[in-house]
Amino acid sequence: MTRERFIELVTAEQEPLRRFLLALCGGNRATAEDIAQDALIKAYLASGEYVERCKFRTWLFKIAYRTFLDYTKQPHHLIEPLDENTANNMVQSDNMLVTPTDTAFRYESLYYAIKQLPEQSRVAIFLYHIEGYSIGDIATITHCNPIAVRQRLSRGLKRLKTILRR
Numbered sequence: 001m002t003r004e005r006f007i008e009l010v011t012a013e014q015e016p017l018r019r020f021l022l023a024l025c026g027g028n029r030a031t032a033e034d035i036a037q038d039a040l041i042k043a044y045l046a047s048g049e050y051v052e053r054c055k056f057r058t059w060l061f062k063i064a065y066r067t068f069l070d071y072t073k074q075p076h077h078l079i080e081p082l083d084e085n086t087a088n089n090m091v092q093s094d095n096m097l098v099t100p101t102d103t104a105f106r107y108e109s110l111y112y113a114i115k116q117l118p119e120q121s122r123v124a125i126f127l128y129h130i131e132g133y134s135i136g137d138i139a140t141i142t143h144c145n146p147i148a149v150r151q152r153l154s155r156g157l158k159r160l161k162t163i164l165r166r
Contacts (some may be wrong), residue, residue, distance in 0.1 A: 001047045009056045016057070016131055017064055022118075023126040024068050027111030035071050039064035055137065056119060062141045065123065113163040121156025124149050 017039070021032040040108075043063045050059055114122050124143055127133040133144045142149070 001052075003052050006044060006047045010043070010060070013057050013060055014040075020061060020126060020131060021064060023111065023114055023130070024065075024122060026115030029080045035068050036064065038071070039067040047162075058133075058140055060124060061127070061131075061133075065141055109164075114161055116163050117156050117159055118152075120144075121152045121159065123153040125156045125160065128153055143152060149157060 014036075018032060018036050021035050021039075022029060025032040025035070039060075043060055046063070050056070114125070117125070120142070124138055127138045127141065128135070133141070135149050138149045139146045
């Protein structure tokens with residue numbers, strides 16, 4: 001893959017990738033950005049191994065997910081989610097969650113709820129419901145079988161509903 005082609009493909013996938021990592025990091029934008037940068041560097045270094053018949057997006061998200069896992073395994077890298085007080089201060093306005101002071105944080109309560117899910121459910125829910133990935137693609141990204149993905153989705157949604165109703 002040429003450098004120009006890599007840049008073209010990454011440009012198209014950069015925002016979904018950052019949203020994915022932001023959800024994994026519980027809304028912690030700084031940590032998500034750090035992991036995104038690491039993942040993009042790893043992807044660029046491995047771009048010679050990319051097989052064109054595979055979906056670039058799936059390949060890139062797989063690298064990002066593995067980078068996230070590596071990051072969380074390091075003891076000095078703790079991912080701090082949004083705190084419960086911030087999430088509880090959310091208000092409903094025009095069918096959107098917003099803070100009284102800053103609309104930039106309108107999804108904090110959702111990030112807080114998602115962060116409480118087990119990591120595997122969090123990944124499956126975000127990729128399936130937010131990014132529109134197929135069960136097969138999620139299985140590829142997370143290195144598990146499609147049945148496990150379906151179970152994670154089902155259990156995760158039940159748990160998420162319970163958390164959001166509190």
